[in-house]
Amino acid sequence: MKDLSTQTRSIRENILSMIAEAGSGHPGGSLGSVEIFASLYFNIINHDPKVPTLPQRDRVLLSAGHICPAWYATLAQAGYFEMGELLTLRKLGSRLQGHPEYKNGHSLPGIENSSGPLGQGLSQAIGLALSFKLDNLPNQVYCVMSDGEQQEGQTMEALLYAGSNNISNLTILIDRNNIQLSGNTKDILPLRDLGRRIRQFGWTVFEVDGHNTDQITNAALKAKDNKFSPSAIICHTTPGKGVSFMENDYTWHGKKLSKEDYQKALREL
Amino acid sequence: MNQADLKTTRDGLGDGLVELGQSNKDVVVVNADLEESTRTHLFKEEFPQRYFQVGVAEQNMMGISAGLALGGKIPFATSFAIFSPGLNWEQIRLACISNLNIKIASTHAGFSNGPDGASHQALEDIALTRVIPNMTVVVPSDYEQAKQAVKQIAEIKGPCYLRLSKTPTPILKTDQPFIIGKAQVLSQGKDCSIITTGNMIHQSLEAAEILNQNGYEVGVINLPTIKPLDKKVILEAAQHSQLIVTIEEHQIAGGLGSTIAEYLSQARPIRIIRLGADDQFGESGTVEELLNKHNLDTQSIVNKIKSLFPTK
Numbered sequence: 001m002k003d004l005s006t007q008t009r010s011i012r013e014n015i016l017s018m019i020a021e022a023g024s025g026h027p028g029g030s031l032g033s034v035e036i037f038a039s040l041y042f043n044i045i046n047h048d049p050k051v052p053t054l055p056q057r058d059r060v061l062l063s064a065g066h067i068c069p070a071w072y073a074t075l076a077q078a079g080y081f082e083m084g085e086l087l088t089l090r091k092l093g094s095r096l097q098g099h100p101e102y103k104n105g106h107s108l109p110g111i112e113n114s115s116g117p118l119g120q121g122l123s124q125a126i127g128l129a130l131s132f133k134l135d136n137l138p139n140q141v142y143c144v145m146s147d148g149e150q151q152e153g154q155t156m157e158a159l160l161y162a163g164s165n166n167i168s169n170l171t172i173l174i175d176r177n178n179i180q181l182s183g184n185t186k187d188i189l190p191l192r193d194l195g196r197r198i199r200q201f202g203w204t205v206f207e208v209d210g211h212n213t214d215q216i217t218n219a220a221l222k223a224k225d226n227k228f229s230p231s232a233i234i235c236h237t238t239p240g241k242g243v244s245f246m247e248n249d250y251t252w253h254g255k256k257l258s259k260e261d262y263q264k265a266l267r268e269l
Numbered sequence: 270m271n272q273a274d275l276k277t278t279r280d281g282l283g284d285g286l287v288e289l290g291q292s293n294k295d296v297v298v299v300n301a302d303l304e305e306s307t308r309t310h311l312f313k314e315e316f317p318q319r320y321f322q323v324g325v326a327e328q329n330m331m332g333i334s335a336g337l338a339l340g341g342k343i344p345f346a347t348s349f350a351i352f353s354p355g356l357n358w359e360q361i362r363l364a365c366i367s368n369l370n371i372k373i374a375s376t377h378a379g380f381s382n383g384p385d386g387a388s389h390q391a392l393e394d395i396a397l398t399r400v401i402p403n404m405t406v407v408v409p410s411d412y413e414q415a416k417q418a419v420k421q422i423a424e425i426k427g428p429c430y431l432r433l434s435k436t437p438t439p440i441l442k443t444d445q446p447f448i449i450g451k452a453q454v455l456s457q458g459k460d461c462s463i464i465t466t467g468n469m470i471h472q473s474l475e476a477a478e479i480l481n482q483n484g485y486e487v488g489v490i491n492l493p494t495i496k497p498l499d500k501k502v503i504l505e506a507a508q509h510s511q512l513i514v515t516i517e518e519h520q521i522a523g524g525l526g527s528t529i530a531e532y533l534s535q536a537r538p539i540r541i542i543r544l545g546a547d548d549q550f551g552e553s554g555t556v557e558e559l560l561n562k563h564n565l566d567t568q569s570i571v572n573k574i575k576s577l578f579p580t581k
Contacts, residue, residue: 059339065545102339102367113339114367117359123329129337130321134297134342154360157329
């Protein structure tokens, strides 16, 4: 298994630079989900960054659009576009919109769906997976979700549908970081035993250390081999991972980085 | 007219989808537990592999449709107009941001769900859909138009809303072709031009006939496409008529009449009388009773237009 520590460090640096430059954004979930994105693009998926629309590519959809700095930084790290474009995040005319925008032929290379309003990505991923099944194509669909959006009704609808209809070419990776915008998930609306709940809906569930790329990768490879159900990988993560004053503090879900915070954070990585 | 000659636009959806499904293998249907009511059970019987039943889950239905469109399919998301776009407006909007090739086909619009009452009568759906960028909004007037609309929206690359009814109507007799984006100018009148859409074309034509027999000069324009608007025809009507009367089975606010008023207020300010649900919900009753109550029956339209010309 590849060691991805060089890539994940660079991605984290870029996330901090992007959010600092933009003057707004969501550092907590972005920093916490780096290993999820890195595992996908450097270990798991079949893709070619130089040919972003390759028909045979696996698809990665982001449901929790606010953590897109991690997606953008990983795509740049993988070579989908120049690193320099990362600093245009959230600026007028940028392909790096504050929440991802898919526009056929015009969007940032590697972006496969629009998201932002929470709870919609899983349904989109199911539809895409169904289209591959209809055409007897082997493409696997991955969807990165947050734990907060497991509270959305639509997520429930989609989990129930996928589990009941054997959408086996679908794998979701849930960033289980235990925070949401207004507080800790256990205080806002407890998710109870998330893994057990999803399993009851007919899914195969893996629980992994969300900062261990080997664990994430192994679970994803098992999920791809599973032809009998969709799979969910619950990635237990630390929000704000790598920056001590952000870790596990929900107030960093969506907060701008001052110059001082940015410098301090960079030194800690 | 003999009841046997009457057909609904929802039947046009059901039959149109079966025909379209045969010629276009990319067409798929997604449904939220209203198979027979939307007449999409016919597609399911013909093409079970391409029919996705999601249960009572309209948001998931729209998200799955978005995903199918991302995968190159042409999904028809089908439900009642009150639920879709009612329950899944944000899912539709997100798909429109990506200009995804989704088709939202919704039946039981307007008062056509009469006995089910206010909660089931979609009188706001034109407003909800037409405000979203990239969206095309189509309201066929009869079974044949609905069938043609199904085929034509499948040719449009982008999101479309197709508003359909449960109320049986005659087939509109006209030599004007049904083309999305084009109005049908059925007649011209110096006194007033009625501009209408969907089922209300039938009452509008009856009203115009009565008025014209009584010395009025009333023209009728059918507008099956609310968006994009056939501005040329609307402008011409405003140029040769004293006033415009819009008639719709929808809230006056935000629907056809608002569309016309928004355009003409800039292009050629003219007096516009808008008929429809006047900031009111419906209630249980027959379609006929509800149209009467909301002054959308033929006689009410005649009386209203007469009242606009007190010196005649």
